[in-house]
Amino acid sequence: MLSRKLLRRSATALAGAALLALAWGALEWADRAFPPPIASSLPVSTEVVDRDGALLRAFATPDGRWRLRADLSEVDPQFVKMLVAYEDKRFWDHDGVDAFALVRAAVQFAESRRIVSGGSTLSMQLARLIEPRESRSLGAKLRQILRAIQIERRLSKREILERYLTLAPYGGNIEGIRAASLAYFGKEPKRLTLSEAALLVALPQLPERRRPDRNLELAHAARDRVLTRMVSAGLIDQPEARRAAAENVSEIRRPLPALAAHAAGTALRNAPTEHRHQLTIKRRVQEGLEEVARAAARKLGPKLSVAMLMADAETGEILGEVGSSDFFDPSRSGWIDMTRIVRSPGSTLKPFIYGLAMEQGLVAQETLIEDRPADFAGYRPRNFDLGYQGDVSIRQALQLSLNVPAVRLLDALGPARLIARFRQVGVKPDLPRNEPPGLAIGLGGVGVTLRDLVQLYTGLANGGEVKALRDGTEAGNAALPAGGTILDDHATWQIADILSGMRPPERASRRGIAYKTGTSYGYRDAWSVGFDGRYVLGVWVGRADAAAVPGLSGYVSAAPILFEGFAKSGLAAVPLKAAPPGTYRPKRDELPVTLTRFSTDGGLVATAPTEPAPQIVFPPQGARVDLGIASGNPMPLALKIQGGRAPFRWLANGKPLATIERRRTASWTPDGAGASTLTVIDAAGRATSVSVFVE
Known part of the structure; x- marks a missing residue:
């Protein structure tokens, strides 16, 4: 009897366990067969x-x-x-x-x-x-x-x-x-x-x-x-x-942030499947620049727009970019990203002409140059105010943005050399098709974008080393050009020193900025590009349809925006870079005779030279020379040239050596180890340079 009860209980327990197992299995099956609609990723903004x-x-x-x-x-x-x-x-x-x-x-x-x-x-x-x-x-x-x-x-x-x-x-x-x-x-x-x-x-x-x-x-x-x-x-x-x-409850529904509209749109187009795009932009900088651009456009008048771009010269990262004063304003064509539109840069390329001339040993800051009417094979440049200053120093000519002196230097250098420098640092100016570059490129006769200008000016802020710009929108992490050297560090410092002496606009706060302005032909574009020891800011003002705007100018229209942009960026000012070792700015009475006045014949002879131009044969370009500098008693470096017309003036890192040599040999004892540039100028004003490393 007892065994039957035990059997019945055991059977009941087994049946219950089986039912529970069956129920659990059914639940497991149902759970797998009808899973909840949990997406691996939610559809989000x-x-x-x-x-x-x-x-x-x-x-x-x-x-x-x-x-x-x-x-x-x-x-x-x-x-x-x-x-x-x-x-x-x-x-x-x-x-x-x-x-x-x-x-x-x-x-x-x-x-x-x-x-x-x-x-x-x-x-x-x-x-x-x-x-x-x-x-x-x-x-x-x-x-x-x-x-x-x-x-x-x-x-x-x-x-x-x-x-x-x-x-x-x-x-x-x-x-x-x-x-x-x-x-x-x-x-x-x-x-x-x-x-x-x-x-x-x-x-x-x-x-x-x-x-x-x-x-x-x-x-x-x-x-x-x-x-x-x-x-x-x-x-x-x-x-x-x-x-x-x-506490009061706010009764306002605010729009969600819409900063960097053009850059955001570019990021979305380049990677449409991504739901999160990270840019190099700094929000505080972006907010400040957009505020400045909106206020400036309202003040300038209807249909005028403002574009701004700020970059870190040491990395090339864009910290703020404003394609237009108001993306949503159709009257100003706000949807057009004016940082990427090719326009005439006016005088903003002049610093690179002067820098290249200094690098080649043709001029120094206090070299005199003529600002008088001139004819260059039919090309007759005139100054912005239609007046002429006569004899001016190179420093004055650049600060006053005189056109004739800039064209004189470009004529001596050759426009192709300037364009080649731009291209080797990743900037490709827009030139007339099937035509060689002409002298007009020095005054804005070439097409560039605001991004191009800021990229070039990173070199002036960074000791001559240009950094390719990037903002994080690049498609598929596309490789960017590495940049390069636009000018040697000695010439770069001389140009930054000149531009830092530019008079700020009225009521602008001083910040230690070196800057240059430009106005394109026909008053269509006003520019201002400036830098301190770390950051570069470029400003463009004009109409998106390229219509003329009477009275528009770089100094009056764009420069105040530049200074306000620096002030509102929230970035701490960084002092301009110190002069490289061996670089100095000689006074006029300290200049060698070949640098006293610039002219195509060196100011010494009236006839064209017949002998070949000077060529430095020792030390060769790129040489690394051990002079025993570490010992504290360095040996002098022998210098030797071929060709050229005596007398010869040698410069080391832009600083003239003590004597003018009639022989084709000389010597130089460096101040310290490192990279140096040696330049020789002959009596006809022809110059050549080599870069060496002494140790």
Whole structure:
């Protein structure tokens, strides 16, 4: 008898276990057969962020939603605690369903015939967000419960919270904590006030009714209810709640950030499948430049636009770029990125003409040059003011931006040599097709972009080394040209020294900036490009349709914007680079006879030389010579030339040696180890140079 009972009990237990196993297997099968629609990645707004990850611009999702991905580490921890305490206080402990809360909600409903408290967990709410249903039936609730259990099996608690905070509705087309915080408070949700956190906790329950931009009183009341609940939960004390309740709720819905519109658009076009694009831009710099550009355009008048570009001369990284004064202003053709449009640069290329002439030993800062009417095989340049200064120093000629002296130097150098220097550092000026470069390129008779100019000027700020510009929008991480040397460091310092002596515009704050202005033919473009010891800023002013603007000029129209841009960039001023070893600026009475006055015959003879031009045969170009400098008693370096007309003037790093030699040999004892440039000038004014390294 006893054995039969045991058998029956054993059979019952086995049957129960089998049923449980069958039920569990069925649940496992159903879970796999009908998984929750959890996408590996949520459809979110495409973001363009700055070098530090700060949001520059967001693009709405294809269905028109502002939905930014939430990262729990970037959300105020106090807000998270309040959310869990208000919506699902046992969130960290349950497996998707809070049975106690469900029972309590059912009892309260049965007693009062209305919903007193909800039993939905955050996991159930996420289930409703990823699989929305209009019905609020018992069947829909049961489906949410099952989906919540499935979600908990697949996602961690952190992932559940992040998805909820990405999808939660906050009114209108705003979804997620980040979009809501930016729209209602103008900031990321990393640091929220108690009042702001309480409002963001309250909004998702009734997002349309509680929107502060439409129903301010209801928003206030909802926020205060959350604060009261937090006091009851022990998260905050009563005085804190009173202070938070006394704060006003903003009734403004702000637009999401739309900075660097042109760069953001370029990044999106070059990598359309990416949802996050990081640029080299610095948000603070970008905000300052855009503010300056908008204000300047309003002051300049209708249809005029402003473009600005700031770069780090040491790295080539673009820190701020403004393609137009207002991307959304059709009257100024704001959608056109004027940093990339080819225009005439006016006089902004002149510093490179003077620098090349100094590098070749043709002139020094105090060399005199004629500013008088001149005819260059039919080309007759005139100055901007149609007047002439007579004899001026090279320093004065560049600072006054005189046209005739610049063309005289370019004629001696050869326009092709200047263009070759530009090309070797990655800048390819736009020249007339099938025509060699002419003298007019020195006065703006060539096409360049604002990006080209800023890239060239990184060389002047960086000891002659040009850095290729990049902003992070480059397609497929395309390789950029490496840049190169535009001028040797001695000539570069001389040019920076001259440009740093330029008079700032009226009422501009002094910042230690070296700068140059330019105005294109017909008053179509005004330019100003400046630099300190680290940063380069370029400014263009004009009309996008290239129409003439009477009265437009680089000094009057663009230079004030340059100085204001530096001031509003938020970047600390960096002193201009010190002179390289062996470089100095001789006074006029210290100049050798061949550098006293510039002329095509050196100012010494009236007939063209018949002998070959001088050529340095020792030391050869690029030589590395051990003179025993480390011993403290260096040997002199022997110098030897062939050709040329005596007497000869030698210069080491731009500094003339003590004597003028009639022989074709000389010697030089360096001040220290390092790279040096040796130049010889003959009586006909012809020069040649070599670069060596002495040690």
